[in-house]
Amino acid sequence: MPLNLFHDRDGLPRIILTEPKGSSAEVLLYGGQIVSWKNHRKEELLFMSSKANWKQHKAIRGGISACFARFGDLGSLEQHGFARNRMWSLDRDPSPLPPPLDNHSSVDLILKSTKVDLKTPHSFEFRLRISLSADKLILIPRVRNTDNKAFSFSFALRNYLSGSDISEVRIEGLETLDYFDNLMKRSRFTEQADALTFDGEIDRVYLHSPNKIAIIDHEKKRTFVLQKKGMPDAVVWNPWAKKAKANPDLGDDDYKIMICVSSAAIETPLFLKPSEEWMGYQELSTVSSSYCSGQLDPRKVLYGFH
Template sequence: MPLNIFQDTDGLPRIILTERNGSSAQVLQYGGQVVSWKNERKEELLFMSSKANWKQPKAIKGGISICFPQFGNVGSLEQYGSKNRLWSLDPDPSPLPPSENQSSVDLILKSTYEDLKTWQRSFELRLRITLSAGKLILIPRIRNTDNKPLSFTFALCNYLSVSDISEVRVEGLETLDYFDNLMNRTRFTEQADAITFDGEMNRIYLHTPTKIAIIDHEKKRTFVLRKNGMPDAVVWNPWDKKAKALSDLGDEDYKTMICLDSAAIETPIILKPCEEWRGHQELSTVSSSYCSGQLDPCKVLYGFH
């Protein structure tokens, strides 16, 4: 399926992916960021801040973005460096499996002279984004093109659109250890049977399962996140006070968003020269079914293949 690429009103190259059932996705070459994912009913599934800054070189708050070579501010490395770069179409992507009902784009980001001055490491970061009926798949690959070991942390930051954050449940993280970023990364063990929201949350869950469910009671819709190669998961919502303090987030935006990241944070990934790391993330939506307010976990966490 040929790529539809155009310049939007902000001058950013934008790639449109469509599939025959009517769903669509939009990807910016700036940041390699997915800024829209709509289902076959044209409903937007991703959250985008009402005050998102679309002017370079600022990162755009919302959608799905890549955090590399680090998650958070560490030393002299630029926070979320891959978000602030213009990616290229990959001239030599790996072959796609045959399918008539999907649309894909392959992007690549290579280290620059400026990167080498700051990080003194060279790399190639590739990203394949594939849209099919009811699914959005992201496959990041990082190759060490240096003659020294390459160490990094990584995250796919997923801003998902929900009807009301106070009615949302996240299932699949119960009993796990997590770092609480609101308490200087103190380590705790999750005691609740599901994650619910009644205030600011910023946690890094460790050794998470390959499937996590985000249940939106009001919309009777569940996001299912499947991931490999990224053992951690970040759960974030700023709530009201933090939302008002963030210049690129609307005061009321926190009510209709949840950020659930696929990540490798606790243990950095280390690549030998010429070695490559590969991750995999699949987002899908299913209709929720309830019994006393509980999602049937057999249907969502285990029953979908």
């Protein structure tokens, strides 16, 4: 499948993935960040901030990025890890992963620790495969411990999905789960609602979440299905109006059209002995849904959809 590497007008090297039915994805080597995912109708499925800063070497608000890594309790590291603020390379040896399927367009990226990076307390290799098909976007992150001692770390794939109106979005699959509320000093609660809806700021880490989560956009009659392995937690975030206005790289009204749901391993850090490797998996897909006509069966989306 076609894979094109070029530099845009801001000098950022990026990779364009395409597939025969017309879907596409754009990946920046800086941060290993996915900044666009379009379906065969050329509809953008990812949110990007209207005030995104493309010209400075800094993680761009939106798309999909890997939050790696906060080692232990080292508070000197960037809030969402340093991988988002490093230049990645093409991985010429993605073994032991199998070759991509014939109907997939893929790219393999790698980020290695360096001795000059004093913020990296351990030696590692972080590999990321990004694979595009007609109706799916798959990310396979892998972290190998190349140090001579064990270490633990937290991890997340931060997904900014495009929505029509956040007040018309509901998330199913998180009901009855315990969660940490970051707006309440990480106090622990249990989700009581049948589905998560939005009417104000939210910043929660849902613990031991299912492998499938449905993000239902009633207005667009579209459901994102998020499937994950190796990342037991899920993070849901929306800054709402006040914090959106205070955020320099977020438009005042951007919060209305963004759905930020992350696959994560936060409560229990991932632990690697020397030479050990961890591998995760995330698959995003979309299905048509109609809240008004009742065509969507949430049980089918969450447990039986293929």
